[in-house]
Amino acid sequence: GAVVSQHPSWVICKSGTSVKIECRSLDFQATTMFWYRQFPKQSLMLMATSNEGSKATYEQGVEKDKFLINHASLTLSTLTVTSAHPEDSSFYICSARKSESGDYFGPGTRLTVT
Amino acid sequence: GQQVMQIPQYQHVQEGEDFTTYCNSSTTLSNIQWYKQRPGGHPVFLIQLVKSGEVKKQKRLTFQFGEAKKNSSLHITATQTTDVGTYFCAGRTSFQKLVFGTGTRLLVSP
Numbered sequence: 001g002a003v004v005s006q007h008p009s010w011v012i013c014k015s016g017t018s019v020k021i022e023c024r025s026l027d028f029q030a031t032t033m034f035w036y037r038q039f040p041k042q043s044l045m046l047m048a049t050s051n052e053g054s055k056a057t058y059e060q061g062v063e064k065d066k067f068l069i070n071h072a073s074l075t076l077s078t079l080t081v082t083s084a085h086p087e088d089s090s091f092y093i094c095s096a097r098k099s100e101s102g103d104y105f106g107p108g109t110r111l112t113v114t
Numbered sequence: 115g116q117q118v119m120q121i122p123q124y125q126h127v128q129e130g131e132d133f134t135t136y137c138n139s140s141t142t143l144s145n146i147q148w149y150k151q152r153p154g155g156h157p158v159f160l161i162q163l164v165k166s167g168e169v170k171k172q173k174r175l176t177f178q179f180g181e182a183k184k185n186s187s188l189h190i191t192a193t194q195t196t197d198v199g200t201y202f203c204a205g206r207t208s209f210q211k212l213v214f215g216t217g218t219r220l221l222v223s224p
Contacts, residue, residue, distance in 0.1 A: 102159040
């Protein structure tokens with residue numbers, strides 16, 4: 001199998017606070033994980049590539065100081081949305097790459113910033 | 115930057131009709147993957163195509179990768195209500211990342 005979990009599945013926070021989202025590959029090791037953002041009825045937009053033991057690579061237009069990524073082990077990557085604002089409200093999805101068999105996605109985290 | 119477009123954006127069919135979504139990349143891809151996302155769910159990996167001109171079948175689903183490795187298609191024969199969802203292609207470039215297509219939302223009426 002190839003199971004990826006995310007926690008929490010949904011979160012509501014107040015403007016100005018920080019939120020941490022965890023992405024875990026449960027039955028395989030993933031040296032590379034990816035973080036996406038998806039707005040309603042839109043496609044997935046890659047935010048950053050997370051490599052175990054090294055700094056994340058951010059896509060153009062994504063603020064690295066706002067979206068902190070840590071990939072501390074082969075099964076865990078975290079995304080911290082710092083000083084969240086209402087425009088950060090979105091569906092955040094991670095994926096973990098399992099060699100050449102494809103990328104396996106977590107169930108997503110719905111963030112609502114009030 | 116690289117773009118991956120899909121057409122149509124949306125299609126509504128009667129159960130039993132066929133359905134096709136087309137995926138076009140602005141650049142050559144090393145491989146292409148297809149995902150299905152049900153409403154409220156997350157993308158689920160369907161298949162990966164690597165070779166130029168490759169055709170793969172999964173029951174009623176047929177996937178093709180173009181000769182130039184810049185386009186792909188997904189064809190569903192005799193749709194069922196369980197086929198409802200959004201189908202995304204995602205192209206992998208020479209770098210590690212996947213670039214997702216714009217998606218095609220399929221609605222199937224019984």
